[in-house]
Amino acid sequence: MTRKHPNLRVKLLRQLRPWHRRIGIVSTLLVIFIAITGVLINHSNHLSLDTAHVKQAWLLDYYGIKAPTDVALYQNSPQTLLSTANQLWLNDKLALEASGPILAAVTHNEMIVAIDSHHLYLLSPQGELFETQSLATGLPSDIEAIGQTDQLWLKTATGLYLADSDLIEWTATQPYAAIDWIKPVESTKTAEFAQQIRASHLSWERVLLDLHSGRVFGSLGPWLMDLVALSLLIMAFTGCYIWLQQKPAKRKKKV
Template sequence: MTRKHPSLRVKILRQLRPWHRRIGLFSTLLVIFIAVTGVLINHSNHLSLDSTQVKQAWLLDYYGIKAPTDVALYQTSPQTLLSTTNQLWLNDKLALEASEPILAAIAHKEMIVAIDSQHLYLLSAQGELFETQSLATGLPKDIEAIGQTDELWLKTATGLYLADSDLIEWTAAQPYAAIDWVKPIESPETAEFTQQMRASHLTWERVLLDLHSGRFFGSLGPWLMDLVALSLLIMAFTGVYIWLQQKPPRKKKTGLKEGPRS
């Protein structure tokens, strides 16, 4: 008795089924991953993910976010005021990006005043910039320092200048009392503030968006998303093929009509 060999259709089905299951498992995991990150992104505001900073050092390193250098701390109470290069920070939030490196900053009459060599910046106590002064507005040039007695003073390459009560006009003058020039203060909290500034550049919402889109994986991200799409297509085609091959054929009606009985 000769052994009956399986047909080509059966061989194809035997090969397709295990691969269909493997690809299905892989696709399911990726779809779950995309679905979970998508749901979290949709509710990031309610979950405060859009404002929660990433503090994990390895993740900040992965994004290439380094701790700022040249950190200068000016006050810690009632609010933390510090600068790094051309940025001014109020507590753990970026309040100002100056045109040039910031030389000093000071709280003055419910305002925050910051300077670089050619500009003076006026901010509210909440850190909102509302005025920028320059040479065009009458500000002295080549500023070197800022200080105060009861009034605000600027030290420049050409001398000292006193501000009026509205901080609009600057007049060359000599002080009647010693000026308290603003200088960075030494504090063990500086290192902690430095890490807070580093973490402020990255939120969990940003990480989730990058994971969801594939950007988190760099140049491999688009290929990963293509792999997901290709896996789903293969799943669809193999699933339809297997279903069609396993579908039982329709039985033809073989009943004959009986003639009229005599």
């Protein structure tokens, strides 16, 4: 007797089973990874991941986040008050993004006052912006510096201006005593502050979101996630096919 060759269905099943197992193993690992990151993202508020800053230098380097080099410290206690370019920082929190480079900042009458060349910003001790003054509200133009005695002074290209007690009206006048013009304070902790600002630009929630979506892998990331979805579809179709082909055979054995 001549031995019969396996039919097409049996050949196909033999080919599908090992590939089904291989794809299943890889897909399982990826699904576990996506599930874990998804659970962490879902509970990021409870785990404080949205406010936890990434301090690992290699990860910050990977995201292209560099430490600022233009840190100007104006106050070290009771709170840290400093600026980088047009940003004002209160401790490690970004309090203000000004319209131009910040020239100086100072605490005056329980208010934080910051200036750029054309604006004055009033903030609460917690860093909440209360008011922005400009030429339209009567603020002198071409501001160069801010200083204080018992009151607040502005130095401009056209002269000196004194603020009233409510910091609303500005009057051109000359001082009777020397004005303490606000300048950056020298500190050995400037580099440490720069690293804190660098870390504040990236939270662990952002990293988890990028891992979950695949964006952390760059332009190939979305394609990787598409590959995961495709592998799951292949798993589903091949699994259903194998099960349907084996189901009649199992019924025959039971009879």
